[in-house]
Amino acid sequence: MNKKDILGALSIITVLISIIFFFIVRGPNANLTLGISVFTVLSVLGIIFAITSKKLWFIITGIILNGAVLVFAYLLLLAMGISET
Secondary structure, eight states, rough: OHHHHHHHHHHHHHHHHHHHHHHHOTTTTTHHHHHHHHHHHHHHHHHHHHHHOOOOOOOOOOOOHHHHHHHHHHHHHHHHHHTTT
C-alpha cells in the first residue's frame, strides 16, 4: 500500500471509530460535550485525510461519511443547547 491508500483508509477508519464510540458512550447519562468533541475532531481529521489522499474514491467517500458525522455532531450540539433552556 502506498501513502495515498493509507490516508484514504484512515479517513474511512475515522468514521468507523465514530460509530463505535457512539455505541459505547450512548445512554441517558452520556457526556454530550465529550461526544460532540470526539465526533468533531474525528470528522475533521477524516476530511483532512480524505483530501490529502488525492484519490477520487477516497475523497468522495471520506467527505460524505465524515460530513455526515460532522452534521450529527452539530445536531447534538443544537439539541444540547435547546435542552438547557
